Amino acid sequence: MSEEMSEENSELTNETSDFQREELRKEELDKAIRAAYLEYAELDRVIYYKLNKNLSEIAGTRKLTEVVFELIKWANAEGKLETLFVELYKEKPGNPELKAIKEKWFPSVSESDKKSKKKLPWYKFISLRSLRTTLLTSIGITTLVILTRFSAVLEPVELLFFDQMMRFPRRDEPDERLLLIQITPNDMEKYGRGQGTSLPDKTIGELLKILVDLKPRVIGLDLYREFPTQDKNLKQLLEKESNIFAVCKVAAPESNSSGTSPPEEVPFDRIGFSDFSEDRDHVVRRQLLRMDTKNIDKSPCGNSKTMDSLSFKLAQKYLSKDKKEYKSTKNSIDLASDNIVLQRLFGSTTGGYQSMERLLGAYQILLNYRSACRRGNTSVPECSPHKIAQREMTVKEALEDKLLNKDSVEDKIVLIGTRIDGIDFLLPTPFSFGEREPRMPGLIMQAQMVSQLVSAVEDKRPLLRVWSIEYEIGWILLWSLVGGIVAQFCPSNKILILSEIVAVASLYVICLIFFTQLQLWIPLIPTAFSLLGTGGFVVVFMRLKAQKLS
Structure with missing residues (x-):
């Protein structure tokens, strides 16, 4: 027991x-x-x-x-x-x-x-609660970023990255259609100085006579001539030759510029304005094609309803031989040649632009600079927008060194202008940032703009485009969601920071590919802010919620 x-x-x-x-x-x-x-x-x-x-x-x-x-x-x-x-x-x-x-x-x-450990499918890691939080946060951050963008706060940074992508190395061929004849200080010294800032009328007349005989398709005189012509031969050429075009400058009251009158011998239909569309930092990133001058008081270019730029006039004349000039389309406000459409920067919110204060009523497009590669001109890199033309020469080389011949002139676009410090306009471009390249003379800028319009039709060289506002908002929202999802599923701060850096770097590479390969300027800076903002908000929200529960 x-x-x-x-x-x-x-x-x-x-x-x-x-x-x-x-x-x-x-x-x-x-x-x-x-x-x-x-x-x-x-x-x-x-x-x-x-x-x-x-x-x-x-x-x-x-x-x-x-x-x-x-x-x-x-x-x-x-x-x-x-x-x-x-x-x-x-x-x-x-x-x-x-x-x-x-x-x-x-x-x-x-x-x-x-x-x-068994690896679960990716969709197993997404709960409806977390997805709802991320979605609502993304919508809120995207709305805030879009409103901030509309206020033009981000515009300077967006344009800075636009310039950086424009400078991305590429090798374009010089435009064989272009011939540039430049009036240099040596030409002034040899032939003397005529009225205004140009050569004597007799010298200009001799040059134009040689060119006309060699049958170029169009000649652009990028010279201001507000005075009557003294040379009879020059006067006759300006009046009678239908392929000679001249310039005027539209009055700009906001900058106290009274403008410049065109040569009185050249008919109005062969006059184009020489104005350039500069941004707040004075960099030229846009090309003016057409402007409404009717409401501009005392404009020396006249008060017609619309007026075309010199570059557009020259391109139209060149393309008209093959009947490929740009025309207005029935169902669009844009100009087009066959399927090549000149996408107009319309209104004050187009692409990275939020405050195009002047010339909002003008027809303007983005300027896709041609960075051509050829030897010579050691003052600029081997590949530079300054080397746009296949042939360049001075007036002396044209008149006395006999460099003008049928092969170099016939069917070409000939541009004549000055390249003299203190007389010529020197314009900042995306390539002149940090003085990497000199500022661009007005003659070269006109050549860039003519080349863009002609090569788009004849060579199918792409024009720079932007998305509509709807696509841009969708793009920013998409990357905002990416930022929120990355923040939600990163187990540590180090991995989160690394993931966000990789996401921003990937965004930059994608935007660069779109810009350089597809010629499409898509939002980078607002998208990056949206990505990082959503990620940061989600992290803070999760931690505050955890602290409250604990």
Whole structure:
């Protein structure tokens, strides 16, 4: 009888010892989990992804100490205490508290379990709650960025990156259709100075007579001539030759410019304005094609309803021989030649432009500079927009060195202008940033603009385009979502920072490819702000929520 009682007492003691051991295991596991997982959101994510349960359904949204206690009670009741520990340990195998628990209470859990984790499909990591938070945040940040962009705060930075992408190395061929004849200081010294800032009328007349006889397709005189012509031969050429075009300058009251009158011998239909469209930083990134001069008081160019630029006049004359000139289309406000459309920068919010204060009623397009490569002219790099023309010469070389011949002139676009410091306009371009290249003379700028219009039709050289505002908003919103998703699923700050850097770098590369390969200027700066802004907001929101719950 005593032996039976002894055996019963021994069994009871063992059962009591096992019970105490199990309670001690749960108590120490509770402390280890609370030490390893300091935020509710972090613990919730593991439970959701690994056990396919919502922590709020198991333990509610109370303080973290109570949540962990309820979680252990649930796991013990479901017979999943070891499974719970395994999944929590796999997420943080280096945590000392969890490692101590493994060695003491779960020795069967090996390090190899961490490597043998089953990879879930990507869509398993997205919950409706997190997706809703990210979507709402993205919409809010995108709206804020768009409104900020409309205020023109981002415009200077956007134009800065526009210039950087324009300078991206490329090798264009010089335009063989162009012949530039430049009036230099040496020409002035040799032939003297006529009226205004040009050569004597007799010299200009001799030059034009030689050119006309060699049958160029069009001649552009980029010279201001507000005075009557003194030479009879020159006067006759200006009046009668239908392929000679001259310039005037439109009055600009806001800059106290009264403009410049055209030569009185040249009919109005062969006059084009020489004005350039400069941005606030005076850089020329746009090309003016047509302007409404009717409401400009005392304009020396006249008060016709619309007037075309010199570059557009020359391009139209050149293309008219093959009947390929640009014409207005029935269903669009844009000019087009077959399927080549000159996309008009319409209104004050086009591409990166938000404050084109002057000439909003003008027809203007983005200028896609041709950075041509050829030897010569060591003052600029081998590949430079200054080398746009296949042939360049001075007046002396044209008249006395006999460089003009049928091959160099026939069917060509001939531009005549000055290249003299203090007389010629020197214009900043995207390439002159940091004085990498000299400013561009007005004659070269006219050549760039004529070449863009003609080569778009004849060579199918792409024109720079921009997206409509709807596409730009969609693009910014898309990258905003990317920023939010990246922030939500990065386990640490280091990985988050690295991921955001990679995302911004990827965005820049994509924008560069669009610009250089597709000639499409898409938003970079507002998109980057939206990406980083959404990512930062999501991180802050998650941490505040976790602190509140804990």
